[in-house]
Every structure is written in C-alpha cells, then in structure tokens.
Amino acid sequence: MKNHVQWESSLFELIRRTSVDLPCDIEQGLRRACKTEKKSSRARWILEALLENVQKARDNDAPLCQDTGSLIFYFQVPVGFDTNALASATRLAVARATRLGYLRQNTIDSVSGSACATNVAYGAPTFYFEQCARGTVDVRLLMKGGGCENVGKQYSLPAESLGAGRDLEGVRRCVLDAVVSAQGNGCAPGILGVCIGGDRATGYECSKSQFLRKLDDKSPVKILARLEDRLLKESKVLEIGPMGLGGNTALLGLKIGSMSRVPASFFVTVSYMCWAFRRRGAVLTVRGGFKKWLY
Amino acid sequence: MALLKPRRLEYPFTPEQVGSLRAGQFVLVSGLVYTARDRIHKYFFDGGKSPVDLKNAALYHCGPVVIRKDSDWVVRAAGPTTSIREEPYLPRIIKDHGVRVIIGKGSMGKVTEGACKAGGCVYLHAVGGAAQVLAEKVVSVKGLYFGEEFGLAEAMWVLELKDFPAIVAIDSKGHNLLRRVKSASLRMGRKLMKSSDPFIP
Ligand code: SF4
Numbered sequence: 001m002k003n004h005v006q007w008e009s010s011l012f013e014l015i016r017r018t019s020v021d022l023p024c025d026i027e028q029g030l031r032r033a034c035k036t037e038k039k040s041s042r043a044r045w046i047l048e049a050l051l052e053n054v055q056k057a058r059d060n061d062a063p064l065c066q067d068t069g070s071l072i073f074y075f076q077v078p079v080g081f082d083t084n085a086l087a088s089a090t091r092l093a094v095a096r097a098t099r100l101g102y103l104r105q106n107t108i109d110s111v112s113g114s115a116c117a118t119n120v121a122y123g124a125p126t127f128y129f130e131q132c133a134r135g136t137v138d139v140r141l142l143m144k145g146g147g148c149e150n151v152g153k154q155y156s157l158p159a160e161s162l163g164a165g166r167d168l169e170g171v172r173r174c175v176l177d178a179v180v181s182a183q184g185n186g187c188a189p190g191i192l193g194v195c196i197g198g199d200r201a202t203g204y205e206c207s208k209s210q211f212l213r214k215l216d217d218k219s220p221v222k223i224l225a226r227l228e229d230r231l232l233k234e235s236k237v238l239e240i241g242p243m244g245l246g247g248n249t250a251l252l253g254l255k256i257g258s259m260s261r262v263p264a265s266f267f268v269t270v271s272y273m274c275w276a277f278r279r280r281g282a283v284l285t286v287r288g289g290f291k292k293w294l295y
Numbered sequence: 296m297a298l299l300k301p302r303r304l305e306y307p308f309t310p311e312q313v314g315s316l317r318a319g320q321f322v323l324v325s326g327l328v329y330t331a332r333d334r335i336h337k338y339f340f341d342g343g344k345s346p347v348d349l350k351n352a353a354l355y356h357c358g359p360v361v362i363r364k365d366s367d368w369v370v371r372a373a374g375p376t377t378s379i380r381e382e383p384y385l386p387r388i389i390k391d392h393g394v395r396v397i398i399g400k401g402s403m404g405k406v407t408e409g410a411c412k413a414g415g416c417v418y419l420h421a422v423g424g425a426a427q428v429l430a431e432k433v434v435s436v437k438g439l440y441f442g443e444e445f446g447l448a449e450a451m452w453v454l455e456l457k458d459f460p461a462i463v464a465i466d467s468k469g470h471n472l473l474r475r476v477k478s479a480s481l482r483m484g485r486k487l488m489k490s491s492d493p494f495i496p
Pocket residue numbers: 065066067068069144145146147148149186187274275276423424425
C-alpha cells in the first residue's frame with residue numbers, strides 16, 4: 001500500500017480519540033440519566049462522577065478507563081482494496097498508541113500468561129473487513145473492556161428455568177435475566193447488544209456489532225424497536241442502578257439485531273458494554289487521508 | 296437515605312471509625328492505602344510476610360497506571376478492579392493482618408460479609424472505570440513493594456489519598472448493600488416474567 005505513514009497516522013488518531021473521548025451520544029445519555037435520578041442519591045452521585053471522568057479524560061488526553069479493552073476494527077473498503085496492508089498499518093498504529101500510553105499493555109498470552117508489550121498478537125486487534133461499492137474507507141473501532149465482557153451471556157431456547165420459549169417473549173425473558181445477572185458488575189450503566197438467532201459464534205459477533213448503532217437510533221424492524229423500548233423501560237424498575245448500588249439507571253440503551261438460524265437452534269446472545277463506551281469511527285480516503293468522523 | 300454529608304475516613308482506620316459506618320453511606324477516604332491484586336492476595340494467603348504493618352490499614356483492589364517522572368512516581372490512572380476474584384483470600388488476610396478496609400468494585404458474597412463481620416472490616420465500592428477522577432485523588436506515591444517479583448501492575452503501591460470517594464457496600468455488621476439490590480432485582484425480574492403481559496408481536 002502506498003502512503004503507509006498517512007494510514008498509520010489516521011488510524012493512530014482514531015485509537016487515541018476512542019480511548020480518551022467518550023462519544024457525544026453516550027455522554028448525552030449519561031447526562032439524561034443523571035437528571036432522572038434523585039438528588040443526593042447514590043445513583044446521581046455516581047453518574048456525576050462518571051461525567052466528571054469523561055471531562056477529565058478529554059482534558060488530560062488520558063484513557064477514560066485504565067482497562068483499554070480489546071480492540072475491534074470494522075472496515076468497509078472499496079472492492080479490490082488491499083486489506084492486508086490495511087491490517088498491517090493498523091497494527092503499527094496500535095503499537096504506537098500502546099507506546100504512548102493511550103492503550104494499556106492489555107494483551108496476555110493465554111498459555112504462558114505473559115503480557116505483550118505492543119498489544120499486537122494473534123487475535124489482537126480483531127478485524128472485520130467488508131467490501132462495498134464506494135470510493136472511501138469507513139473504519140469503526142470498539143474498545144471493549146474486560147469487566148463488561150465477562151457479564152455477557154448466551155441462551156439456547158427453549159430455556160426452561162426462565163419459561164422462555166422460541167418466540168419474542170422468550171427473547172424478552174432472556175434479556176431480563178441477563179440484566180439481572182449482570183447487576184452492576186459490568187460497570188453499569190451499560191448498553192446491551194442483543195442478537196436473536198445466528199450460531200454460537202456469529203451470535204456474539206452480531207450482538208457486539210449492535211454497539212456500532214447510535215444510542216438514540218431505533219431498530220428499523222418495527223417489532224424489534226418495540227421490544228427494545230419495552231426492555232429498556234423494564235430495566236429501570238429492576239432498581240439495579242449505576243454500579244449495582246441502586247437507582248433506575250442500569251442501562252443507557254438496548255439494541256437488538258437478528259440473524260437467520262438453523263431449525264434446530266435458537267440462540268439469544270447478549271453482550272454488555274460498560275458506561276466507558278469507547279466507540280469511534282471515521283471516513284478515510286483511499287490514500288488514508290481523513291475525511292470526517294462517523295460519531 | 297441522606298447522602299449529602301459524606302463520612303470522612305482517615306488512616307489509620309480505627310475500629311471505632313469503621314464500626315460506625317453503615318452500608319449505603321458515602322465516604323471520602325484520606326491517608327495511606329495499599330494496592331493489592333491477585334498476586335499479593337495469593338502471597339499473603341499462602342502465609343507470605345507483609346513488608347508493612349497492615350493493622351488498621353486499607354487494601355485497594357487496583358492496578359494503577361504509574362509512570363516515572365524524574366525521580367517521582369506519578370499516577371496516571373487508578374480505578375478499582377473487580378474484587379470478587381480476591382474473595383476466597385480475604386477472610387484469612389483480614390484475620391492475619393488486621394486489615395480494616397477493603398476498597399474495590401463489584402458484587403461480593405457471603406464469604407466477604409462473614410470476614411467483615413468477624414474482623415470489624417468494611418468493603419467500600421469505588422466508582423468503576425473512573426480512572427481519571429480517582430487518579431486525581433492520589434496525592435502522592437509513598438512506596439512500592441514487590442515491583443520486581445510481581446510486576447508493576449500487580450505490585451503493592453503505597454498511595455496517599457485525599458478525599459477518595461466510595462460507597463460502603465458491606466459494613467462491619469455484615470450488611471451487604473449489593474446483595475440487597477440484587478435480591479430486590481431478582482424478585483422484580485421474576486415478577487416481570489410472570490406478568491400477564493407477555494411480549495406479543
Ligand atoms: S467494565 Fe468498562 S469501565 Fe469497568 S473497568 Fe472494565 S473497561 Fe473500565
């Protein structure tokens with residue numbers, strides 16, 4: 001690829017910004033939530049601390065949370081574009097962001113237990129490439145924390161213990177169960193990404209890709225939009241609240257997608273992303289130049 | 296619950312100070328705390344000696360990001376890490392060393408409740424992920440132990456705090472706010488599932 005330097009520098013800027021600057025839709029979500037909690041309540045106080053943290057991270061140009069998570073890149077490229085070169089430029093950018101402290105050394109060899117100095121290893125970062133009929137490269141980045149990753153859940157329907165059958169009411173029950181079992185342990189308030197269908201692997205992929213949606217959008221599928229709405233309302237009456245210390249803001253948002261499935265399987269997969277919702281994206285030229293931010 | 300007036304806690308954390316705290320209260324912690332993660336807990340649990348006197352001290356579940364600036368250490372990020380991993384070790388450490396305050400995040404179970412009750416100890420919940428806000432509450436780094444053996448993230452850092460905010464999650468009577476919230480949400484969850492209003496397309 002030509003312009004390797006240009007690519008690396010645009011991708012580095014994307015990583016830097018993702019790490020230190022919470023997207024505007026999420027910050028507004030926190031602000032709205034803050035207003036709904038009682039004055040001088042624990043919930044309100046925690047949300048205020050989170051908002052202060054958002055401002056400080058931006059001002060100090062320092063990571064929002066010390067767990068800078070796992071990095072997931074979603075690329076949409078023109079047909080025939082050299083994605084190998086794009087991946088290697090991205091790896092360079094990740095290594096530099098680690099060197100400069102925008103990313104913690106957060107990649108562990110699962111067999112030896114040793115930490116990797118650059119955050120570039122097998123499976124780190126993760127890439128998705130899609131070819132599109134367009135003349136630009138769209139890149140989106142999620143930095144997914146470990147604490148919230150640990151509270152994700154996958155259900156196989158029917159799930160007797162929940163009385164959950166193979167229908168949308170069954171899906172609703174799974175999601176309610178996931179919210180209750182997560183409590184505040186994924187650093188609530190979080191955002192849920194849900195996938196109906198798929199297999200065990202694609203279910204999680206699809207549930208995570210829901211995090212690319214803006215907080216205030218609605219599913220284009222009417223019935224799913226209704227389910228999103230209802231579950232978000234129901235999450236409030238569980239009184240889990242920020243950090244699981246009580247209040248009505250357990251979730252800032254809830255996004256549901258669906259995939260086809262085989263007749264024998266019916267999975268419902270729930271991913272949880274913490275309040276430190278690090279998601280940014282940019283439109284780049286085919287030479288790696290910056291055009292505009294997507295979020 | 297009136298929260299407006301936070302309780303101030305200052306090192307050394309006396310049994311009286313700590314004993315009067317109640318689950319749900321909001322506290323501001325000042326003075327020395329010692330960071331401890333998995334390696335340190337395991338080491339103490341196995342009978343390892345502490346290089347400092349932990350009587351009436353606080354253990355903070357945190358792997359801070361600390362950088363060297365000239366001859367000083369500067370804390371860049373200092374949020375809590377998930378505490379439940381240390382739960383099996385806590386009763387013994389609290390008993391052997393007289394630790395009086397645990398600071399961390401996330402749900403803790405019966406084992407910690409029992410250990411708090413037996414040892415007159417409290418579990419304080421810090422604000423998860425608020426790395427920048429909390430780093431500002433660290434006024435200085437007073438020392439470093441086990442840096443070579445366990446690595447800097449797993450080491451025991453001696454931090455001096457000023458008005459570090461937290462919420463009493465388990466008090467020295469064993470009352471557990473997180474458990475209370477969880478039980479109520481479980482009940483409500485079951486109620487929502489039983490409701491005569493299933494989701495129908
Ligand atoms: S869950 Fe999110 S906010 Fe909490 S520690 Fe992990 S990355 Fe940070």
